[in-house]
Amino acid sequence: MWHLLLADENLIFSVALAIMLILAVLEGGATLLGMGLSGLFEHLIPGLDLHTDAHLPDNSNALSRLLGWMKVGEVPLLVVLIVFLTCFGLIGIGLQAIALQLTGLLWPGWLMCLPSLLLTLPCTRALSSLVGKVMPRDETTAIRSDALVGRIAIITLGEARHGSPAEARTRDQFGQTHYVMVEPDEEDAVLRQGEEVLLIRQLGSRFRAIANPHPQLSASQGRP
Incomplete structure (x- = not known):
């Protein structure tokens, strides 16, 4: 497992997992202190209008629609980002492990990015939806x-x-x-x-x- 994480071909996936761990620790610490980091992340995206799927207005920009589809609005943005990075990192390394078994080689990281991303998006949506159902009600944003x-x-x-x-x-x-x-x-x-x-x-x-x-x-x- 470690040789997969440390391989040059998997650098982008390992970095994604490392960033995920850092964000998870920061969010956990902020929660213990009674603060929320998700709002800080949301205001960094100018013009972002976050609603749930059912409430997306027709004039929403593409980014808002994509994030809404991934359940941002039902689940804090930072939590969705952590889920996305986790899925992207694990799926990418998993695909590399399959490639290694089938071909005996690790494929270039850039070549694995697209299939990993395509699998990550629906995975993020599904897991974020699950997180939204189990999170305490005072941590969700289910209204406009x-x-x-x-x-x-x-x-x-x-x-x-x-x-x-x-x-x-x-x-x-x-x-x-x-x-x-x-x-x-x-x-x-x-x-x-x-x-x-x-x-x-x-x-x-x-x-x-x-x-x-x-x-x-x-x-x-x-x-x-």
Whole structure:
């Protein structure tokens, strides 16, 4: 097994598995600290509009549709990425093992990438769907993200400035927890960690927010 992992022909698959392990450790550590890294990954993809399959709008871009098909929206983006890297790495090395048995040679990594990727996509979809069914309900995002407009959120990581979003935690009308990226609606405003904010509109994968103007909103919605 080790000679397959360390072979030059399998470098791309070994790197995928190594990145998967790093991301899994980071996500596990962040979860223990009460933070979510998935929101940070989602805001790095500009214009990304994540919904479940059933809610994909007709004008969604190709990337949003592909990620929605792979269950991003039902399962956090980072979790789907970990599943994708795991499938890609294991399938690639598995195909190389079959090639070695049949031909006595390891095939070039670039040649194995395409069949590995074609098998990885449906595998990722199936496993992500399974993960979505067993994950705790407060870690999934089974509603349209624009339904969070009007909800109270708490800044959980970083300071939000205009053009520089920070992570915030909020709850939907069903009591499920969501991690979103927010930035202040006013150019000169700064929203600091621990502050309550009101989500007033959505722009792509980010939300514009203002400081909570009415403390009773937090009481009526429940603290995020």
